[in-house]
Amino acid sequence: MYAAIDIGGTKIAGALIDDAGVIVERAELPTPARESTSRLSGTVDAVIDALAAHGAWSGVRAMGIASAGPVDMAKGTVSPVNIPAWRSFPLVESVRAHPLVSDAVEPVLLGDAVAMAAAEHWRGAAQGVANALCMVVSTGVGGGYVLDGALHPGPSGNAGHIGHICVDMDGPPCACGARGCVEAYASGTAIARHAVRLGWTPPPGQDATAAAVAVAARAGDERALSAYDRSARALAAAIAGSATLLEIEVAVIGGGVAQAGDVLFTPLRRHLRGFAVLDFARHVTVRPAALARDAGLVGAAAAARRAVLDTVAAE
Template sequence: MHNDLAAALDIGGTKIAGALIDARGDILVRAQRPTPAREDGETVMAAVSAVLGELAADPRWERATALGIGSAGPVDASAGTVSPVNVPGWRDFPLVDRVRAAAGDRPVVLVGDGVAMTAAEHWQGAARGRANALCMVVSTGVGGGLVLGGRLHPGPTGNAGHIGHISVDLDGDPCPCGSRGCVERIASGPNIARRALDSGWRPGPDGDTTAAAVARAARAGDPAAVASFARAGQALAAGIAATATLVEIEVAVIGGGVAGAGEVLFAPLRRALRDYATLSFVAGLEVVPAQTGTDAGLVGAAAAAQALAGGPVPAAPPASSR
């Protein structure tokens, strides 16, 4: 039985990836198309179908027991629809129904991409063996997901753990989501870069104004760059502490491009966490880097499929009926 596979789709604003993944988390077959993000919804769906067709052409497709989809959000797992911010042709698009034809009688599980990354970290990464964890992606945006009581906690619509859009500064700057002072508004890569530029940091001769360039400047001691990462770390710490205070997590796992800045981000974040995570039951909270890499979306979609649909992948809870 441990030879059984999961099929996985990872749907983002730039690419649509698919895979067949075994019970160890190894990717056996891959397929990928660019996301035609500016086209109409049917054109985007055609790219998904092409990816699924390529997977289904492989003889090992027959061994796949479930299909997991991790998608850029918002998603609505209860309705089976997706509305990715960067794919305007899909608004409440019935992705689960449209995929069922290819899936046959396999269960189809839809979760947000933050939840998928969390499933990957829980199965294969830094949250392995942890009963209660927050996993985050800090990149162009800030997303996340939760493990509670040893299980993935996607919430009814597959969006739980959306830490990027909790307000940690109720009078703060307006966020594109409509709220104010959201963690993402302070800690995402573009906001780290914007704040450094506003405070006097200047890019080098290559003109690189990404958060990665700010991180290099911070490592070299540029005060505006250091301060911008410190502020991001403070906002992340407040959000992580809020999560721990609300649901009792033991570890926060942080991945994504901005996390690649390393200690420039993690050191002020851990310092700030001591300021915000003060109650006895959250004081032991750890913050660690993510371990899964660029395939986290695919591996996580497979893990979510098995965890939520029931199936043979070792991390899964006891199988439930379809």
């Protein structure tokens, strides 16, 4: 049994997950994102308490923590953009101090997008694939790599942060401070902004969101279709670049924007054929993610499980 914590801007979720990747018990509390460090830490502790009340807790061998980033796996710290009180916050140390954790398990930290890659490789659309890129396309764009059959988080845990590679040197400014990043074209925010710029307006009483643009695109609105095509082209360039550099076989796309379905995936596959032209790169395929809201939890458990297996192998 593995304990998993998934920390985001709106909720802190926890689960007990067995060796087959099945969620046995679940707990969840709203994230007090604008409150104090102690209030946030207390909420994480409360989720752990709720899990520990379940009989299966006695079988927990390790704990994984997926968090919105940036994260620093080496230092065990997190600085989530959407949780202002946590800046270089020692999350692993805080969780380890919980009386039910300290003597039982060693927490393993990873970023939420890397957790998604771990989850999809263990139980989802990248299962059985030796080399894959898994992307979360939502308010932002993140990602994680599986290389030679193993998760590749990098020294700090931020490898695969594909939303912030440049696909247009003269492109629009990105929130990270650079220009022409994938995120500036492909995120849900960017899709909605571009559709509005083209003259599209949401239905009365609705906000301009990527989901609303997707509805309009399915109805044939050319401006909405153009906004998704622009997003798909940026994603295709990033995937083709990854295929060229790392010979990935599969790119898995998840997150809220991926819920647009064929509105996104049809132009994405078309543009990919134009970017991935070298013999060793052109066979990369795109798949929708198989795990939705549980990806962070399952990925955190996958990382914890891998830590246990590595320890056993070393012994």
